[in-house]
Amino acid sequence: MKQIHEYEQDIASIRNIMEKSFKFLSLSGLSGMLAGCYALVGAGAAYFVIHAENRNYRQYVFESMRNPSVMWKLIGIALVVLIASIGTGVWLSSKKAKKLGIPFMNTAGRRLAFNLAIPLITGGLFTLILLYYGFIGFAAPVMLMFYGLALFQGSSNTYDEIRYLGLCEIVLGLISALFVGYGLIFWAIGFGVLHIVYGAIMYKKYDK
Amino acid sequence: MKNPFDNLDKVLEHRVRLQIMSALVTNDAFDFSALKEMLNVTDGNLASHIKALEKEKYISVNKTFVDRKPNTKYKITEKGRNAFRKHLDALEAVIKQQK
Numbered sequence: 464m465k466q467i468h469e470y471e472q473d474i475a476s477i478r479n480i481m482e483k484s485f486k487f488l489s490l491s492g493l494s495g496m497l498a499g500c501y502a503l504v505g506a507g508a509a510y511f512v513i514h515a516e517n518r519n520y521r522q523y524v525f526e527s528m529r530n531p532s533v534m535w536k537l538i539g540i541a542l543v544v545l546i547a548s549i550g551t552g553v554w555l556s557s558k559k560a561k562k563l564g565i566p567f568m569n570t571a572g573r574r575l576a577f578n579l580a581i582p583l584i585t586g587g588l589f590t591l592i593l594l595y596y597g598f599i600g601f602a603a604p605v606m607l608m609f610y611g612l613a614l615f616q617g618s619s620n621t622y623d624e625i626r627y628l629g630l631c632e633i634v635l636g637l638i639s640a641l642f643v644g645y646g647l648i649f650w651a652i653g654f655g656v657l658h659i660v661y662g663a664i665m666y667k668k669y670d671k
Numbered sequence: 672m673k674n675p676f677d678n679l680d681k682v683l684e685h686r687v688r689l690q691i692m693s694a695l696v697t698n699d700a701f702d703f704s705a706l707k708e709m710l711n712v713t714d715g716n717l718a719s720h721i722k723a724l725e726k727e728k729y730i731s732v733n734k735t736f737v738d739r740k741p742n743t744k745y746k747i748t749e750k751g752r753n754a755f756r757k758h759l760d761a762l763e764a765v766i767k768q769q770k
Contacts, residue, residue: 467769468767470765470766471766471769472686472761473686473689473757473762476686476689476693477689477690477692477693477759480690480693480709480710481693481694481696481697483709484693484694484697484698484701485697485698486707536766569705569708569709569766570698570701570705570709627730659709
């Protein structure tokens with residue numbers, strides 16, 4: 464017969480395996496902070512691009528597709544921010560996984576990536592469709608809302624705090640949909656400021 | 672009074688078996704290499720414990736081919752899920768009794 468403390472260890476190991484098999488715990492807080500910085504730089508660049516054309520953002524939104532070259536520049540900036548953020552996230556998370564001594568792309572990681580990808584790709588394509596039809600004012604709200612939904616959905620496979628980040632993005636997206644024309648500011652808050660705040664919280668809590 | 676130790680599942684007394692069940696109870700399915708990677712055990716060790724669980728019909732085995740390589744997926748059965756739950760209840764009772 465086993466000792467009582469062995470039974471206690473049994474329970475601890477059950478808990479450990481359940482978490483490890485279901486949650487992706489290598490997510491790096493630092494990469495969240497960096498992604499937020501990229502987004503702020505991107506938003507600044509977008510502001511500059513719009514103003515270089517001597518128009519303000521609100522006016523540009525209502526003039527819609529009259530200047531496709533500005534539109535392409537903005538899409539380019541967004542893509543650079545996206546790729547830089549994902550690249551940094553993958554790189555720093557794989558480093559963290561190594562430090563924790565767990566495989567980077569385990570079952571939980573693959574499931575998280577899949578659960579995030581479906582709403583994100585849907586939102587991305589929908590944003591492009593909105594731009595195509597000239598609904599530029601709704602691009603930022605839609606990006607924020609779909610991103611928030613993706614995080615909310617994916618949070619069950621990673622740290623619980625991500626759920627609240629998702630909710631914040633959804634609320635912010637809805638508010639920004641009410642204030643069409645100020646999308647860039649909301650975009651900078653949602654993808655820049657919130658990422659930096661959340662990244663810092665996660666970094667302090669889990670990465671140190 | 673009944674001894675809570677009697678309710679413990681003899682098959683699940685081994686820690687590795689308990690860990691395999693914990694992983695399968697929270698997930699749809701696992702293949703051999705993913706289980707091995709997570710539990711940090713040797714091939715032989717894992718295979719023998721899987722065989723024991725399979726013999727009790729606590730897990731089901733599904734062999735397929737992915738890119739012509741054999742791929743074996745393990746799933747928990749209803750019987751296994753009940754046994755795991757009972758074993759957890761028994762563990763709880765054992766520990767409570769000691770306190």
